[in-house]
């Protein structure tokens with residue numbers, strides 16, 4: 638987590654908006670929402686953004702996309718000779734034959 642003021646005023650103190658943070662009866666952090674800024678800069682009152690969280694989420698998504706692309710490949714069905722784009726599903730959509738990636 639790396640909070641910065643969205644107005645770049647240089648303020649280093651931030652306040653978590655209570656309504657945005659959900660905790661259980663023991664005070665354990667449960668969840669937060671992004672419908673409104675979760676933190677405000679105590680110096681100028683602007684919403685603060687978390688530079689530590691957003692890029693990590695985007696990176697995880699990019700990695701998931703990459704993995705999906707690598708797993709998929711085009712092979713020719715040996716039975717009906719349909720070109721099949723195979724991902725996790727290893728069956729010809731045309732004739733239902735099981736397919737093997739060479």
Ligand SMILES: [Zn+2]
Nearest residue numbers: 642646678681
């Ligand atoms: Zn500020």
Ligand SMILES: [Zn+2]
Nearest residue numbers: 714717729732
């Ligand atoms: Zn087939």
